[in-house]
Amino acid sequence: MKLKTTVTLSAALLALGVTSAAQAGTLEDVQGRGVLRCVTSTGIAGFAQPDANGVWRGFDVDFCRATAAAVLGDANKIEAVTSTGKTRFTKLNAGEGDVLWRNTTITFTRDVGVKLRFHGVNYYDGQGFMVRKDLGVNSAMELDGASVCIQTGTTTELNLSDYFNTNGMKYEPVTIETNDEGRQNYESGRCDVYTTDASGLASTRSALPDPDAHVVLPEIISKEPLGPATRHGDDQWSDIVTWVLNATITAEELGVTSQNVDAMKDSKNPEVRRLLGTDGSQGEELGLSNDWAYQIIKQVGNYGEIFENNIGVNTPLGIARGLNALWTNGGLLYSPPFR
């Protein structure tokens, strides 16, 4: 017995000890492997979900594809490392994924305590509440005493606690691991309220049998700037992820789309020419080929295209650009210049 437990213990420690996180050289690792591994969610319609053929699709997946297009020249060379809210950072830090594109909020603790590198925001979000219409609830302030479904390991559960405490209300947390389990619990009436990022609510609502029987309450109780993350210790890789995101935003700003990108290569605008690799050597400075951004836009699209294809007003999620419009259109999206 004693021996058995010793052996189990050391085996477990061994597993923790030898999973060596791939350090500096992520770019070489990815190029050597020929596949980019992205930490994604386990499935959330519009953001990351396998389609009928098992191909991963969605807003977050498109950013993963954009990264693969830049790094490998082929947007399809991706592998989804699915993770729940709770396991995502462990998976990233243990080297199971190269980059995390998974509706993840940038926070102080995650940046400083969990030691992640963040690279900007690809979706400005905030936490909201969804209830059944027939409950007759019009405001989150009427939720005293309710049972609330939340996903474990998220900022959601922390915001929720703060919100109810500061407003002197009580609730019963019903903690689940994935969005699908949450939806089941909510549908069966195990909880009165489902709370998560407003984008996640739109997605969950669109997947319910009768979306119109549910309302999203007006209160947004938090700031949830969602963005990609990587490990500490590889500045080159960090730069690449940062500028992949910036390239999609800048392309929209400059009017470069997947349709016109070939023509735009000969644009008169020097920034377009630098972005697409016609002039200069920005790609090579990143350690990539010079047409890295051209590949992103050609194969995946600019930010606006990624948004509209997956979660925009013409999709079941029907999300308006809102805060996620370009700064020139009254939104918050603002990329540093390619100069």
Place this chain on the structure above:
Amino acid sequence: MKDNSSQASNPLTRLWRNQESRGVIIQIITITLLFAIIALIGRNVVINLAALDKEFSFTFLTWPAAYDIGFSPFLEYTSQSTHLKAAAVGLLNTLLVAITGCIFASILGFTLGILRLSKNWLVNRIAYTFVEFMRNVPVLIHILAIYSLIITLMPPVKKALDLGGGQFFISNRGFYMPSPVFEPGAWMVGVAMIVAILSVFLFRRWAKKVQDNTGKIYPVFWISIGIIFGLTGIVFIAAGMPLSWDVPALKGFNFKGGMAIKPEFLALWLALSYYTACFIAEIVRAGILAVSHGQTEASKALGLRNNRVLQLVVIPQALRIIIPPLSSQYLNLTKNSSLAIAIGYMDITATLGGISLMQTGKEMETMILVMGVYLLISLCISGYMNWFNRRIKLTER
């Protein structure tokens, strides 16, 4: 051991050929290897943590946890409590489901085991089918299945089923019942109960002595029950019935007042219990079958009644065979309780090894603590079972 091959001149070879010294050599090599592996792991951990810029420290345990826990029957916990307290809540929840699970699994397991031995064909087959079906489906599936059954089949809270006079309700948010409220004077009843239990112990001792000396048998069981209920009851009435009930009632979104058994606990407890019970049933059946039939016949020939034969001859001998494998079933149940996480029951894996891990990023530290806790619980269980095993061991006179 005699060296019967050609005489080895090399002293090392001679050491190796000698059984005793060979044993020592092998042990030394094994232990050195073990330490080398541990050192290698430790070194790897340090290097990897440094590469991730992480430091190894347990101070996070004193930080506020900042998350709420839906199920904390024993401790007062708020989101301002520390991660340490969250871990304690999780530990108590683990112990709660492990202990109640072991008790229920034993009762069910012994019953099923005896039913499996029934001469009634139908009873026998039903028990057989149940055992074979249940233990051949993974326990995680059982947990998830029971949980979905509860939350989809039970009525929603607004339509909760009234099980009796507005006191007991069942819904997919749990089973609600009145909780006792102690009023001044209730302590007297408590004291009376303790006194009653002590007197039962003394009475049993005395009755056994009488039986050993004179052969006279008292109906010990019924007298014990009488003492406990009688004494406690009389004091209860004399103290003016210092007990009232807090009855659950639907207010707003949920029931308020009373006690509730949550579906998460219920599903985990039921699934772990009946799954483990099926293994216990087989152990019990094997244990009873191993007591040779001649023993039963001999006792009957001595004029013992059927239940006395079981009680005095078969069960004590069967127990010796049953206890060791039973301990490993208890260990299994306890470790399987970490599957709680699948349905959101807040055990130690879900609090310390789940939310605290994620919110602080201290994977290494939390996992070491969680493993240590399970190891400690397991050692306690096997320690207790070993003690019990020694106690019932055959004492040769």
